[in-house]
Amino acid sequence: MRVPVRWLRDMVDTELPTTEIAHRLTMAGLEAESVTRVGEEWEYVFVGEVIAVVPHPDADRLVLATVHAGPHQLTVVTGAPNILPGQKIALALVGARLIDPYVDTLQYKTLKASKIRGVKSEGMVCSEKELGMSEEHEGILVLPDDAPVGVPLRDYLGDDVIEFEITPNLVHAFSVVGIARELAAILDLTARNVPTVDLSTMPRDDSRVVIEAPDLCARYALAVIEDITVGPSPDWMQRRLTLAGMRPVNSIVDITNYVMLEVGQPMHGFDAEHIHGGRIIVRRARPGEQMETLDHVMRELDDDTLVIADVDRAVAIAGVMGGVESEVSDSTTTILLESASFGDKPVRRTVRNQKLPSEASARFMRGVDPNLAWVGLQRFVALLAEIDPKARVTAVADAYPRPRERNVVRMRYAEVERLLGMQIPIDTVVDILGRLDLQPLVEDDGGDPVVVVSAPTYRSDINIPADVVEEIIRVYGYESLPETLPTGRTVPVSRDPARLVDRVTQDALVAAGLTEVITYSMISDVDLASLSPNGGGMPRILGAFRRGEADFVRATNPPRADWEIMRPTMLPSLLRMVSENLKYGDRVAIFETARTYQPRGRDELPDEPRVVAIALSGARESESWFRGSEEELDFFDLKGVVQVLGDRLGVRDLSWSALDHPSMQPGRSASIELNGVQIGVAGEVHPRVAQGFAVAGRVAFAEIDLTPFAESLLETWNVSSVSRFQPIRQDFAVVVDADTPASAVWQAIADGARPLASDITLFDIYRGRGIGEGKKSLAYRVTFSAPDRQLAEHEVERIRGRITQNLTKRVKGILRA
Template identity: 35%
Template sequence: MLVPMRWLKEFVKINEEPEELAQKLTMSGSNVEGIEYWGKDIKGIIIGEIEKIEKHPDADKLLIVYVNTGNETIQIVTGATNVREKNKVPVALNGSIIAGGKKIRKSKFRGVDSWGMLCSAEELGLDDHGLPPEIQEGILILPEDAPVGTDIKDYLPLEDAVIDFEITPNRPDCLSIIGMARETAATLKSELTIPKIALNEEGEEFVKDKVTIKIEAEDLCKRYTARIIKDIKIEPSPLWMQRRLQTCGIRSINNIVDITNYVMLETGQPLHAFDYDKIRGNSIIVRRARPSEELETLDGNIRELNEDMLVIADKSRALGLAGVMGGADSEITSSTRNVLIESANFFGPNIRRTSRQLGLRSESSMRFEKGLDPNICLMAADRACQLIEQLGAGKVLKGCVDVFPAKPAPREIAFSPDRINKVLGTSIPQDEMIDILRRLEIDVRHDSGILKAIVPTFRQDLVEEADLVEEIGRMYGYDKLPTTLPYGNVTQGKLDDYQKYIDDIKDVLVYNGYFETYTYSFVSPKVFDIIKTPNDSPLRKAIELLNPLGEERSIMRTTLLPNMLDTISFNLNHKAEELRFFEISSVYLPKQLPLKELPVENKRIVMGLCGESMNYYDLKKAIETIFTKLRIKNWDFIPASHFAFHTSRCAKILIGDKEIGFVGEVHPDVLENYEINKKVYAAELDLDTILENASNKVIFKPLPKFPASERDLAIVVDERVLARDIIKEICESGKPLLESVELFDVYQGGQIAKGYKSMAFSLVFRAPDRTLTDIEVNEVFEKIEKSLKDKFNASLRE
């Protein structure tokens, strides 16, 4: 992310020099890759006004221009043909330096003295791509209000320091000037100032009367906001805006396109501008692409789409590839008079897959694929309209259309200052921790003696207490964290609870047909590429051996998954058909490299299945049996994504609010790397966390004295509704008479409407003190039916 200092200073007060600021931000977790200085070598160029133009007496292609520089009128010989009397132009005086370090001296052309040079955009270090053709080929003509005699660097933001930040995938909020301003303000303990957006809305009509928005794929589009601007004037952007885009690596196109790019850089929210008059039926539909549907994108290529891709369409055709690139049919051109501004929020993994499948990556897709905060959509659209009004580029219609099905709420994370200090090895006062979090816009409140952090929605990377430990640690200062040595307690010579739990886990898995394996703790660095580990993943920070036997055993492993896949591949090559394996071992996670203290040896368990009769549910059942054996409660399986697993067949496993690992079908690309041609199901779990939640406490209950009453319940619900959510609602609604509930059938087919599924549950009712009557059971059963209908719009299957 390229961040110009001039732009950053609009949001936060900075007294530090660029190098000092870069050092402070690096120590607070924002890694700086470099600093580039723009326009630093330009000197002695001022704004002049052309008073008179004469033809050169001895050269047909040269002109003699008399320029008022504020203090005097000087004579300059030029070959430019686009200059006129009264033009304001940049003038390089005798002894000045233009972009590139070239020094300008008094010279003579065909016997006529020239006391300087009129400068083009290129000679000022500007990108002339967005300027009119006559200026691209000639002298830069400045606005009429440019003050004569003023140094050009005081009028145009030619000089700037641009800091290049390395933004990790978990911080999409930092892919913006405002995002980096937040980090800067928190680091410098300075105030963040974000100006309020105010619009005149001079257009007499209302947006809601001009366009309708419909989101058909709500799982792929969380929000869609639209604003309309009429009487658009397509022209070059002002030089200050062009310069800012240039320093951020974006070329100027025209004022409307430049404004959308400018707002994307400023807020982090990508925008797209449609030619409103080319939208058929005045309707925007956010839907999945139709099979083999084609779209000509703005780069001039015709692309064939599939049903997994999301498009922005009107009544008859696709207008753009959502979150990736617009379509040529609705492109902004010089004849555009009315514009619809789109500010939307799309599902990141879908944008990533689409971008990869089409080989098409843009600034927008790069941001969307990391996951953006849907709450900033309207603000970004308003900011674009504010700039359009400020530049006089059009009239903003009143209001907007904002389709926002489900607004996300701030996340609450309970934390303990004592635990944070224990993890960091520090003694940071509680008040200082709270101050650090509030500087990061994370509010803190006391709730019954427990501290809770209220995480804003733009910080989607903060999900648990460990994340707050990192935030407090980096803002406190990595250089201030003390170095500590590990310690331990002497144990008696017998199996402790930890060892007994591990024996219980092994007994469960062996009983279910699994074979235990043992593999080397040393692996090859290539395993990370083989399992598609992201380049910035912490797993790649592995400890290198000082004296390895070879490259294949040169680092200490940080994950057990490659070892399991190696084991399965080896057995398949030796004609084994049905495979069930598990391994309990350690991974070695260094706190820093090179090592200054011992790494964390995290105990994990990895499991793998392969065979025609096996599937994901066999593996899930084994994990659930382990949890039951260890008397663990509050565990859950949540659909998720993982780089080594199939994109739509993976779940993360939680105990309470702690994530302990992943389970699912291994990605076909990974299997291909291991030369495995069968489906493989695998899981890797944090065994330490599992055992922390294990219990050996047994509670006995007397056998029931009264008979149970059993009922079956078959309902039809939206296919996106999860069985676990329905079971939770049944249990809650069926209290206190409902004893158990079990899902025994799921059906989708000809008798069920598309997009829906039938789910059948077996319910057992029992009272501890009496035999239940049919009336009592019917009342609870009807209560459950009503609850499911109210919450999930479920209907009984007939």
């Protein structure tokens, strides 16, 4: 928010420099982001008066203007079409630095004396653009009639502007009056009230306003004003609006904007002639309802949108923007003036859905005090009476179903020292709270003082004792807090097993050549439906998790229309990442560790297991002159990555079994199991699912629940010496049924070979002649070693016998000769 300092000084008598004002307010919690000095460049520019204007003797489109500016009187050559005798203007003398209006970029030029068509010109009458006030360059800047001739222009029009960062909890300071209140409290001064007109004696006609959605609109005040004349607003008002970052439009619009900036109450004027029935109805939009807003865009409205309507149709989007059909124009003579309080959540939702932010909505989204509506109405009428004395208020209405009262908070005085670590005298505490309009009282509770405050309705951020203490210290001064070093012992570091699993997983996958990605945790119903290759709705299994009966975890107020569900699987997120990255390369190997959100039931918090998701797509080898093939990454590459991860996590008994997964290619998907329990899935994504996310080639995907590893990870880490004795390697070719999983054969060999087997590797699979129909041969190489001795032949034979026995019993395997 931009605050002109002269406007601020109208309310608070202070001679502090602008930089000191900005510093004091920043130290009190109102961050001043920048200070702009408007007019700092206006050296050698004065307020002048045009004495005479005569034609140029040698140019039809130029004139010679005699200008008086105190001790300076000179003739300047100008082509300005709007210059007239008697006008007050901005006169630049030789040496002045002005903006060059004829180039697109910001460039300054230094004014020099010159001859124009034979006539010497020693100055210039300036346009607004040359002074940096606006983009207007068609004519010169004409000053008000009371402008003091001869005064430097920066003393007359110049100003300092402080720009504040208004956080969501500081809506009470989202106005010049709010900043003035804060400054007055800090400096122990009294802020002046802005002039208003008492409307309580005006004719009351509450039938003109109907609130059909009281949950979305706390208050709606209305004034009927007749006999108005719409025209330009006064120069002083236009200057202040411009300095505050708003464009002047006309007297009615400018006053509503002025009141919003000054007191913080957004307002809107409707042309009464175009309000059917003469009544205002505050309601939800009807299904299929449309309206054209002031930016000339036709808006589709839904039933979550609060609208201002007449008896026939919507005429404005509440708290956001008015409609074209009821816009105030130069021919308007009667207006219905709105001053209301709309809920922050519906306004925020509408702004997001319509992509239509505005100055008004920025305030409503932070929560405007309903009691401010009547103040804004009275301030508007006071300003209108000053600008347009013939205008008159003929009726007012005020729908305020549940008036807001001041909030009482009780706080033990000892709470100040407990939270701040320092004592502040109770008299000082009462004084500070009084300056903040908190109406403090001190009560005695058995010798323990209790401070009771009554927070004004515009201070919705004061609800608990800690809030009161914060108000005290920010005015007393944060710099007054004592500086003390912490004492005590350092708490022993305890490593969170879940975070440790994450770190080990990330390190292992990066070492395996993958790249970590971070995606948003929200997806849409469309994303989940796209995981079904047949388009038959959401599949029964979503990634590694089976879909439950409960609905997904949905956001009440999502940040984007297509982010409505907390994702139950990471498959859609990684498919989108694969799609985007394949646009810039021929190979993608990515992973992410994050939470998924599994619904449990209505009004219950979801399970949030941490998972790792892996996606591989594209060429197996990066493009180079020695690349030997065009093979794509597939299921077996993915399986290798998962096995490497299992080794790093200390898991020796991960097993794989065939799985019919709705989002995976038939015959190319598997269940990943640990101790007989499924912990994840892996496979190649079904081509139609991949195409739904704009991926043309193969995508190998795995999703694994990391929760089981958190308990066992630390136990699996151990250090053992490398055996100095020669290992013994033997091969086992096992004939089993064709549908026997290789993992089952591996497990049978491992159980028979332990503890002396240091490595078991499957190196060949054979189907065909010599082993029988419906059979396959799996060849494993087993490495035996002992840490303390060279294994004897009889020991190896005994182990081989155990392996043969296990294979026969468990998988009905026969060793090939």
